[in-house]
Amino acid sequence: MSSRPSAKPxxxxxxxxxxxxxxxxxLVSAREDESILxxxxxxxxxxxxxxxxxxxTPVGACRLCMVEVKGSSKLFASxxxxxxxxxxxxxxxxxxxxxxxxxxxxxxxxxxxxxxVCVSNGHCELQNLAQLLGVTHLTVPYRNPKLPVDASHERFxxxxxxxxxxxxxxxxxxxxxxxxxxxxxGRGIDTRVITDLNQPWGSSETCTxxxxxxxxxxxxxxxxxxxxxxxxxxxxxxxxxxxxxxEDRSE
Amino acid sequence: xISIEDLSQISQAERESREAVAHQINVCVAASxxxxxxxxxxxELEKAVEAKGKxxxxxxxxxxxxxxxxxxxxxxxxxxxVLYQGVTPEDAPAIVDAIGAEPVARIQGDxxxxxxxxxxxxxxxxxxxxxxERIEEYIAADGYLALVxxxxxxxPIGVVQQVxxxxxxxxxxxxxxxxxxxxxxxKSQGTRKFVICNADEGDPGxxxxxxxxxxxPHRILEGMALAGYAVGASQGFVYVRAEYPLAIKRLKLAIxxxxxxxxxxxxxxxxxxxxxxxxxxxAGAFVCGEETALIASVEGGRGTPRPRPPYxxxxxxxxxxxxxxxxxxxxxxxxxxxxxxxxxxxxGTAKSRGTKVFALAGAITNTGLIEVPMGMPLRDIIFDIGxxxxxxxxxxxxxTGGPSGGCIPESGLDMPCDYExxxxxxxxxxxGGMIVMDETSSMVDVAKFFMEFCMDESCGKCVPxxxxxxxxxxxxxxxxxxxxxxxxxxxxxxxxxxxxxxxxCGLGQSAPNPVLSTLHYFRGEYESKIAAGEAAAAGHTPPAxxxx
Ligand SMILES: Cc1cc2nc3c(=O)[nH]c(=O)nc-3n(C[C@H](O)[C@H](O)[C@H](O)COP(=O)(O)O)c2cc1C
Ligand code: SF4
Ligand code: SF4
Ligand code: FES
Numbered sequence: 001m002s003s004r005p006s007a008k009p010x011x012x013x014x015x016x017x018x019x020x021x022x023x024x025x026x027l028v029s030a031r032e033d034e035s036i037l038x039x040x041x042x043x044x045x046x047x048x049x050x051x052x053x054x055x056x057t058p059v060g061a062c063r064l065c066m067v068e069v070k071g072s073s074k075l076f077a078s079x080x081x082x083x084x085x086x087x088x089x090x091x092x093x094x095x096x097x098x099x100x101x102x103x104x105x106x107x108x109x110x111x112x113x114x115x116x117v118c119v120s121n122g123h124c125e126l127q128n129l130a131q132l133l134g135v136t137h138l139t140v141p142y143r144n145p146k147l148p149v150d151a152s153h154e155r156f157x158x159x160x161x162x163x164x165x166x167x168x169x170x171x172x173x174x175x176x177x178x179x180x181x182x183x184x185x186g187r188g189i190d191t192r193v194i195t196d197l198n199q200p201w202g203s204s205e206t207c208t209x210x211x212x213x214x215x216x217x218x219x220x221x222x223x224x225x226x227x228x229x230x231x232x233x234x235x236x237x238x239x240x241x242x243x244x245x246x247e248d249r250s251e
Numbered sequence: 252x253i254s255i256e257d258l259s260q261i262s263q264a265e266r267e268s269r270e271a272v273a274h275q276i277n278v279c280v281a282a283s284x285x286x287x288x289x290x291x292x293x294x295e296l297e298k299a300v301e302a303k304g305k306x307x308x309x310x311x312x313x314x315x316x317x318x319x320x321x322x323x324x325x326x327x328x329x330x331x332x333v334l335y336q337g338v339t340p341e342d343a344p345a346i347v348d349a350i351g352a353e354p355v356a357r358i359q360g361d362x363x364x365x366x367x368x369x370x371x372x373x374x375x376x377x378x379x380x381x382x383x384e385r386i387e388e389y390i391a392a393d394g395y396l397a398l399v400x401x402x403x404x405x406x407p408i409g410v411v412q413q414v415x416x417x418x419x420x421x422x423x424x425x426x427x428x429x430x431x432x433x434x435x436x437x438k439s440q441g442t443r444k445f446v447i448c449n450a451d452e453g454d455p456g457x458x459x460x461x462x463x464x465x466x467x468p469h470r471i472l473e474g475m476a477l478a479g480y481a482v483g484a485s486q487g488f489v490y491v492r493a494e495y496p497l498a499i500k501r502l503k504l505a506i507x508x509x510x511x512x513x514x515x516x517x518x519x520x521x522x523x524x525x526x527x528x529x530x531x532x533x534a535g536a537f538v539c540g541e542e543t544a545l546i547a548s549v550e551g552g553r554g555t556p557r558p559r560p561p562y563x564x565x566x567x568x569x570x571x572x573x574x575x576x577x578x579x580x581x582x583x584x585x586x587x588x589x590x591x592x593x594x595x596x597x598x599g600t601a602k603s604r605g606t607k608v609f610a611l612a613g614a615i616t617n618t619g620l621i622e623v624p625m626g627m628p629l630r631d632i633i634f635d636i637g638x639x640x641x642x643x644x645x646x647x648x649x650x651t652g653g654p655s656g657g658c659i660p661e662s663g664l665d666m667p668c669d670y671e672x673x674x675x676x677x678x679x680x681x682x683g684g685m686i687v688m689d690e691t692s693s694m695v696d697v698a699k700f701f702m703e704f705c706m707d708e709s710c711g712k713c714v715p716x717x718x719x720x721x722x723x724x725x726x727x728x729x730x731x732x733x734x735x736x737x738x739x740x741x742x743x744x745x746x747x748x749x750x751x752x753x754x755x756c757g758l759g760q761s762a763p764n765p766v767l768s769t770l771h772y773f774r775g776e777y778e779s780k781i782a783a784g785e786a787a788a789a790g791h792t793p794p795a796x797x798x799x
Pocket of ligand 3: 538555710711712713714716717756759
């Protein structure tokens, strides 16, 4: 930062709402209501994420997007930390890479992710993260829990063995579809996603069958019945467009 | 509309009626003694007074916790300064006979013992001395004086300044400066503001807050009303766990009594200040003591933490600025305003002012509740007040701060007990739980116990805490069972680092602390377990490592 002072004096007074900061030694600017993750992405800096999805309220649950901010010994989840003037952010230190690798390992160890027999094989966000971070084997023991598969819905399947509890389904159903079919029950390692009051998805009275949850689900936990691997690639890009159009109309 | 004069009249009348009977026989009816049938003792004492025709000179009262729970049920004869311990209903006639004569030596306790003599009581000043179900007794102990006086004599920011000058720090665990928090909420913009009293108290073995709620509930209400005035809130909530039925019952009663006297409700003391208090029950999840999870729970949602900022002081309950303070923090407020901040700041150490309530538990003679000035050496607390380790066993460690804290060995006992020193020792003050362990305890098992607690209580929202605590618990189980090698120990240490650094809330961030502190002070115990595991592994073929 010290090597590149910002050119302040001659420019007109900058709007108070825009902040200047450095991310991985690159000078960037961002609106004060943008997160570090937003600012990084706009500038082509990739930070690994899992729970975050454009168009949904960030929850800061997966902790993969943690970054270092100079002057603080604490780490910050970049999806929920807003930019600040003069911030110096580091997104890819060895320490961070190490933590991210362990977090992905923890996710693989938590449930039963058998990629070879999964319809999301090849386009799964968890699998992509493992490849990106170089997770080739687990150092933590597999927990091998016994988990159910809910295939009661006529078009969709919910396989708890592959759920990473990112809460995207919960959020899209509540925030965008407005049906509030999904929720969580239990706590800690026993937490599960549920439909309605823990009824089979097929007998849900609130589910509209829109399928948004399936398409935001990062893994093979929520899938459509009868689709081949290639057909089942998730289409979550509709979301930012949808939310943007709604915002515009309400003005 | 209630005034200072009204208060002093009530107080006067109460004192006179008390002085009219020569002997007050106080029976502890707080949870611990109650569980030993102190209600029966009280009944029998009343009968004995009646039968022996001593109604004119003796009055039996139920009071709150006297602290020495290990020796309950406790009965005190106030004017004679006599304490009886381990009282049974059958002892009642003898106790009544002994009044005005020689005390019953068989069950007499020693009020001059260090357990009583070395304590200094602010938060617990009324506990065990007043009937928690009668507002008049609280008023006779100068209760609500600070509230009525402050409302008519001080500006809200003046109250904030008093609290700031006192140096009071939050007793809920983190030790955040209370005055600073109040100032932030005072300055936050909002059409409404709220005050929340955090009475979730989830640490295993902790019962400080419960004792205050059961023994002196009006103190909390007065503290909350003063907080409300200082920050500009007119609604308060007490978030208390449903497992505290007696505390809830007494709080409800106290709220009703205070409302009836105009000490809560609209236009308190004839001023423009109005303040109401409602109770919200928690289902007993430890994580619901975390402030953002608590707020979610009060709002009717799932009790899980959310990232901060924004802090509740800025955006809390339903998005409005919200002050959250612990029970003990609020319990200090009326006394600080009554006696002045300088008086309070003289107690304790430079950075940790005032007193702290501790719940002594585990391998210690005097299990119970104590309040001491901050900075008293741990050794004095454990050996002098606590009476040391029973059964001639040797002291091994003391655990402070519950599942977020650490274990302190013999070598740390001469450190003063304050926020900074405990942190230096690798533990925390926490909310005041103090569990003593003797030479027979395995420190690996202690770490495993607390990890199991964190695993069970993790809300499950973030990955490192949800899965990391389960994995660390499994590793500790393997180590404890002599099934682990150096590889597992290294992995455990790595997971401690990951979970501490990346978890979303305080529960996950501090879950590794018991492991880290036992590893620091008692690494030998881990290593001997590992040696056993290595030997076993060498005897057999090691299990093959799996691939993803
Ligand atoms: C997992 C967890 C549990 C907590 N439990 C409690 C509790 O039971 N009681 C409490 O007062 N504070 C608890 N806290 C601390 C609160 O979040 C908050 O800091 C405190 O109530 C603030 O009050 P104070 O400033 O008066 O200490 C907990 C924090 C965490 C992370
Ligand atoms: S079902 Fe899919 S979208 Fe829902 S929480 Fe699990 S992984 Fe996330
Ligand atoms: S650290 Fe644990 S308790 Fe806190 S949010 Fe994460 S999972 Fe929940
Ligand atoms: S992407 Fe930020 S915590 Fe999951």
